[in-house]
Amino acid sequence: MTAHILHVDMDAFFVSAELVRRPELRGSPVLVGGTGNRGVVAAASYEARAYGIFSAMSTFQARRLCPEAIFLEGDHAYYGRVSSMIMEIFDRYTPLVEPISLDEAFLDVGGSKRLHGTPFEIAQSIRRDIKHEQGLTCSVGIAPNKFLAKLATEGAKPKPGPKGPVPGLGIKIVEEYEIQMFLDPLPVSALWGVGPATVTRLSQIGITTVLQLRSFPRASLIKALGKTQGSHLYRLAHGVDERNVEASQVIKSLSHEETFPEDLFDVDRIGTEIFRMSDAVGKRLRGIGFFGSTVNLKVRLKDFSTFNRSVTLANPTDSGKVIGRNALSLLETVDVAEGVRLLGVGMSNLAKSSQGLQLSFDEIGGDEPEWREAERAIDLIHERYGSQSIGAASTLTEKGLRPKEKGSQQWGPSDSLKK
16 A cells, blocks of 8 residues: 555635635634534634634533634635635646545545656655645645555644644554554544444443554454444454545535524424525536435424424425425424524435426426426526526525525524624
8 A cells, every 4th residue: 555645634724715815804803604603613713713612512512711802704605716726736647536525635646646646756746736825724634545644744734822733743554564553552533433322332442542552353343342443443453444435426415504693483483494405405406417306304492492394296396495495394283382483405326317397296286397497597597697696485484585595594694694
């Protein structure tokens, strides 16, 4: 095995992207995410991390830890544009790029050495290009497989400090002969798929480090954890990961979810929100040329109890109207009297089709075909005149047409939503 898999991870991506367009905030504790008390932190500057703030922490708790922190609403569309330009840089060095999220990706550069140099030299070039063209920094892990490369990245990243980031290695490489020296000292929690419950179970049988896990008999590990998980962790402890870098990934589901600034009690308002989300999901499906067969509804009540409902349609659809109608039917199975804190609408069992949709018997003589044409016409008008230029009456709120956009409310509500 040669170390030819790169894991590239942007440093504090959302915050760093904001600082590019707001350089006056450099050196300050800056947080990006939902700015309301029900929001969560999407990213924290290294100055903010020095206060113990981390991503996924509630905005409320982050404010308590650092009252002087500067909170910025997340801008998913902006981050998406920057991410696209970063991915284009990756494509210069290899066609085998597997994005994991907006700010990280795996690259297989095994076939790029003759053209671009060693994997380490390629990592240097990528970091230089990103810094020069986007004003951002990234950390790179290099190893024989994806699992090890991602772990190596952690050793390359900067560390938080009260005066800013403490520089890390930037690039960390793990060669084949170094695998066990690299893995053995790590806690088992560093392994992919090991959560708090598994950590507790392993500690009960005397395993807290990867070295102890690697030395434990495979049969005994399977007996303690089950065949699937026991075999999986045994292989990881030996540095084995046979997954390839997948340049083309299949989209399995698509959804829109929102936490509201205040609980919703009015059934009509809840229905409007469902149709607005359904409209956004349908638009995204049409944009990527996919149909979905299963409608999913998520409802979280005031007491945080969460209900997930789904229905599989006789015929796949990309229509927001059809999605909304079925999601609304699913809502009837949930008692929302005590107030709705969060709603989510999604589609799964997706398939790409170039042959269009087959009409069901229910649609013959109805308005479904005409409405699909109307939705496509609305999409074209949105492209030309903006997303608030036209929309279905079912998505109209007391504040007018305020369509759900991709990535909006991803990190919870912001203070501006109350205004």
